[in-house]
Amino acid sequence: RKEVEQDPGPFNVPEGATVAFNCTYSNSASQSFFWYRQDCRKEPKLLMSVYSSGNEDGRFTAQLNRASQYISLLIRDSKLSDSATYLCVVNSGYALNFGKGTSLLVTP
């Protein structure tokens, strides 16, 4: 089983839609969880950290379920500028493990 698994998509949604991404991780000892965003031919950038109690940043909501080893990202009122690849990131000992990413395309 891979350390971090994500549905690769692509998710094609119209502007204004709500879309959810899921991620599972294998290391039950993991302590830190993040969602990163990567635009085409660019470096990954932090979107938000994921906290045990769940957290929200504007249109973005992240949830963590430690029992099921599951992380989610919800994007409300999608914008064209949200089109990107979203990477689920989980720490495992010495480094962060990155999922392969979920591709999102928001269309007019």
Place this chain on the structure above:
Amino acid sequence: NAGVTQTPKFRILKIGQSMTLQCAQDMNHNYMYWYRQDPGMGLKLIYYSVGAGITDKGEVPNGYNVSRSTTEDFPLRLELAAPSQTSVYFCASSYSSVNTIYFGEGSWLTVV
């Protein structure tokens, strides 16, 4: 705000040549990393360092070497370049293994 700086941004190498990708960070981070990302694929860890003088292998270290003589710098050396090393290379740093990781802009390498 320099953050993590990588050079060069683009490079074409011939098979068998060697080169060094430079990486520097000005955030006084202890941890530094080198990842590679092949087209349409996820990031794979090549090498990492938890502090000056300490380096260790990641998931895909073969064909690469690193050094960490200072906190700021973490160069990646490619010896005897092979076409399989054609990829985008990202250097990154973080304060610790549980903190946010910051990336450089990437180095696009083609081996022909």
